[in-house]
Amino acid sequence: MAKNKSTRTSKPRASSKKPSGKTRKVTTLDAAQLLASVKHHPGAGNGRTFAAARMPSNFQTVIDPNTNPPQPFRALPPPTGKAPYHLSLDTVLSAQAMQTITTSGRMVVHAVGDTGGVNTPTYIDNVATYMEDDFASSDPSMHPSFFYHLGDVVYYDGETANYYPEFYEPYMTYPAPIFAIPGNHDGDIDPQTKETTLQEFVRNFCAPSPVHQPEAMDAPRDAMTQPNVYWTLLTPLATFIGLYSNCPEGGVLKADQIAWLESELKAAPAGIALILAVHHPLYSAYGAHPGSQALYGVINSACQGAGRVPDLVLSGHVHDYQRFTGTLVGKPVPCIIAGAGGYNLKLHTLSNIFHTTPLPIAMKGSGGVLENFNDSAHGYLRLTITKQNILCEYIAVPEPNVAAPLPLKAFDSVTIPVP
DSSP: OBOOGGGOOOOOEEEEEOTTSOEEEEEEEOHHHHHHHSOOSSOOOTTOOOOOOSSOSSSEEOOOGGGOTTSOOOOOOOOSSOTTOEEEGGGTSOHHHHHHHHHHTOEEEEEEOOOOOSSOSHHHHHHHHHHHHTTOOSSGGGSEEEEEEOSOOSTTTOOGGGHIIIIITTTTTOOSOEEEOOOHHHHOOOTTTTOOTTHHHHHHHBOSSOOOOGGGTTOOOOOOBOSSSSEEEEOSSEEEEEOOOOSSTTOOOOHHHHHHHHHHHHHSOTTSEEEEEOSSOSSOSOTTSOEEHHHHHHHHHHHHHHTOOOSEEEEOSSSSEEEEEEEETTEEEEEEEEOOSSSOSOOOOOOHHHHSSOSSEEETTOOOEEEEEESSSOEEEEEEEOSSEEEEEEEEOOOTTOOOOSSOOOSEEEEEEOO
């Protein structure tokens, strides 16, 4: 369910400061105490495990990749472009489109992950339809300039055979370029296909030139020309640094990608927005897919070394919407999960305690504050970026075949100043 503040009960609260300096109330949950207070039957015996917990121990968990053998770390394919793996938006859009961005001083961007409708196309098609409605404005500067996919484009293992039904067909009439970072399912391997890790992601998103791939079939979209599976998108109003956190739960970055990240953070132009995208989240309130303490530590260290912190961190992996205020090098940073792009009917529902506790919510022994969430409606992010700020909105879409007035109103939004 989406968060409904009107039905919340009061809990002990801790104080925190709003950006304005005013004190606000934050509810702090103690997961160990909550679990100990609830009687449960039946209990697992003889070393057995029955189910994943909806309640995380906190918003960031230490995860051992070695305990997740179905999704081991997989060596990255070679880059298709030259270091430092930059792609400039003006090599993809027309000169007129670039002029619209610079003249208006505004760039609108779509972002969401976990879209591949492997079981049913109903929900990815539904989300894509509402994304297309954002191009209906009579003001072209309000049209999205591109869609930035947050990973898990094709389930379950990034197979060639699934690229048409899970990517090309649902976005057949989406009238803008689509960029992407890979998710764990894009990098997974199906032994029956004999395809290598990220083979099809590279063919369809990291092609040396914008060719029409056979798997696109009757879709006119050509392959994107990203230079690597981790890469930087340069635009007039924002720099997007995209990481590949590989396959293991919690994500893994090796030394070469970590060094590249620090270098890119340091080199990012001042005076425009800096957005970091990584599939695995730094914070999460969903117990089966918790936030990664190890990934957080790596990114925090890179920010410290670079002397630069992103203005916004975008992730997927968890199939819902969650907005956190996290910290990197002591600076508050919005960290947003947008993983309800249409993979399946069922979303990742948070523990009931999050539905019955007033927002915002902190957890004992953990960083990060959960500001809002929606675990009942598919949807997508719409970013409106200027030199002054980023307006980040979550658009929750109605169920298929349910009429709704257009344009849809944002379920949640946050305005992020650009330093």
